[in-house]
Amino acid sequence: MQNLGIAITGSGSAAPETSLHNEELSQLVETSDEWISTRTGIRQRRLALPTESLSSLAAAASRQAIASAGITASDIDLILLATSTPDDLFGTATKIQADLGATKAVAFDLTAACSGFVFGLVTAAQFIRTGVYQNVLLIGADILSRWVDWQDRRTCVLFGDGAGAIVLQSNQSDRLLGFALKSDGTQNHYLNLAYQGTAQEILPNVKITQGTYQPVTMNGKEVYRFAAQKVPEIIDKALFEAQLTVDQIDWLLLHQANQRILDTVAQRLNIPSHKVISNLANYGNTSAASIPLALDEAVREGKIKPNDIIATSGFGAGLTWGAAIFQWGR
Ligand code: ACO
Numbered sequence: 001m002q003n004l005g006i007a008i009t010g011s012g013s014a015a016p017e018t019s020l021h022n023e024e025l026s027q028l029v030e031t032s033d034e035w036i037s038t039r040t041g042i043r044q045r046r047l048a049l050p051t052e053s054l055s056s057l058a059a060a061a062s063r064q065a066i067a068s069a070g071i072t073a074s075d076i077d078l079i080l081l082a083t084s085t086p087d088d089l090f091g092t093a094t095k096i097q098a099d100l101g102a103t104k105a106v107a108f109d110l111t112a113a114c115s116g117f118v119f120g121l122v123t124a125a126q127f128i129r130t131g132v133y134q135n136v137l138l139i140g141a142d143i144l145s146r147w148v149d150w151q152d153r154r155t156c157v158l159f160g161d162g163a164g165a166i167v168l169q170s171n172q173s174d175r176l177l178g179f180a181l182k183s184d185g186t187q188n189h190y191l192n193l194a195y196q197g198t199a200q201e202i203l204p205n206v207k208i209t210q211g212t213y214q215p216v217t218m219n220g221k222e223v224y225r226f227a228a229q230k231v232p233e234i235i236d237k238a239l240f241e242a243q244l245t246v247d248q249i250d251w252l253l254l255h256q257a258n259q260r261i262l263d264t265v266a267q268r269l270n271i272p273s274h275k276v277i278s279n280l281a282n283y284g285n286t287s288a289a290s291i292p293l294a295l296d297e298a299v300r301e302g303k304i305k306p307n308d309i310i311a312t313s314g315f316g317a318g319l320t321w322g323a324a325i326f327q328w329g330r
Contacts, residue, residue: 003134005174006125007330010071010167012064013296014057015046015160015283022157029153036157037281041259045160045284048143054087057163058141059099061292065137066100069167073100076167077133079107080124082116082140082288084193084317085147096139105137113191114255114316116140116288117164118181121312121324124168125176134170139163142287147193149215158258159216160284164292171330177309178242180234181322187226190219191317223316227261230321231313232268238323239311246270249325250308251298255315256280256290265313277303287316304328 021044022033036042048057058081066073079102081093086109088095093107112119117140124136141163148156197211231254239246252271254262259280266276279294286293291312298304306329315321 002131003170003172004129004131005171006128007169007171007175008166008326008328009169009330010065010067010069011165011292011296011299012061012066012068013162013164013293014060015162015293016048016052016057018047018049019044020047025157028150029156031153031157039260040158041278041280042158042284043281046162047145048161054083054085054141054143054163055092055095055099057143057161058092058096058139058165061141061163061165062096062100062137062139064296065165065167069169071135071167073102074104075135076102076105076137078124078127078136079105080120080136080138081107081109082112082120082138083109083142084111084113084116084287085143102137112320113318114257114285114287114290115314115318115320115322117291118312118314118322118324119320121176122179122181122322128168128170136168137165138168139165140288140290140292142289144216144287147213147216152215154220155216155218158285160286162283162286162289162293164289164296166292166295175327177244177325177327178238178240179322179324180237180241182230182234183318183320185318187222187319190222190226190319192217193317224258224261226319227257227315228264228268231261231265231315234321234323235265235269235311235313238325242325244309244325248309249275249311251275251277251304251310253277253291253295253310253312255313256283256294257285257316299328
């Protein structure tokens with residue numbers, strides 16, 4: 001009989017060596033450690049060196065995830081890369097496939113900003129539940145330092161670079177207990193990394209645009225309001241699907257955007273702070289990487305143990321948001 005359940009059997013993460021503390025940022029823009037840490041909880045972030053790439057960080061995280069799952073790269077059927085900052089707009093997942101030597105795997109990118117990891121988790125699960133694939137590598141990775149305006153104090157203090165990865169495998173019992181995903185494009189303008197070009201006439205009466213992507217713009221207040229309202233709601237929905245109650249959750253693992261969002265969501269759900277996983281003080285907001293990075297740290301620290309029930313939620317640009325309830329390990 002085919003195993004049509006899913007288990008998350010391994011995790012890994014990688015962050016650049018270079019870190020930038022809040023005090024250092026105050027040499028760049030008018031800000032202070034006090035402002036940043038009280039409003040966001042962030043104390044430092046990691047920044048990718050010019051010699052580092054999204055694929056190099058992602059491959060490093062992936063190697064750890066594959067090793068901890070006890071498989072080899074050649075066992076992987078599918079590589080999903082959740083990112084908004086690929087090395088190549090045509091896709092970076094195939095570069096990672098080559099770096100890992102995952103010769104059998106089909107590989108492609110998936111973009112859902114800070115919800116990318118949760119959207120990727122659910123996407124990966126569909127391929128396993130339908131019996132198409134048995135071993136999926138899901139990576140969340142972003143290098144937002146490439147795309148923030150380092151003169152804009154409203155955004156540059158928030159983001160950092162990193163990568164996290166997990167291995168999902170077919171399993172007799174299904175460890176993805178429930179999920180819910182949502183999008184609302186009417187609020188798209190609150191958070192953007194948008195292409196902007198100027199019109200060029202390449203032949204008489206033939207006009208195209210040429211340009212590039214513009215730095216991140218964000219309406220912080222609206223994004224905060226959106227997250228504080230929608231994240232508890234969607235976790236409730238995923239819990240309902242899982243037929244679980246809040247008190248059965250061992251860990252709340254939210255997209256690491258801002259400590260105030262983490263605290264508000266936990267409070268609204270009545271989840272005590274010792275169950276809330278947070279590492280954003282050290283990494284800032286690493287977008288699609290933040291959940292797998294925090295997950296991997298918590299697993300390696302021995303916080304998350306086999307069979308623990310984790311409620312995770314990603315939220316961000318799009319706007320997109322989603323939640324998944326899963327049990328760690330086989
Ligand atoms: N240092 C010092 N002052 C600053 C800074 C800074 N880095 N940034 C803004 N300010 C100033 C503003 O200019 C403003 O000054 P003014 O009153 O003279 O105009 C004042 O601080 C207050 O600014 P607000 O934007 O109103 O600050 P707020 O309290 O809303 O905090 C923050 C801003 C932290 C961004 C908050 O809105 C927030 O957490 N929003 C959620 C954002 C988020 O998490 N985004 C990412 C989620 S989605 C994703 O991950 C991609």
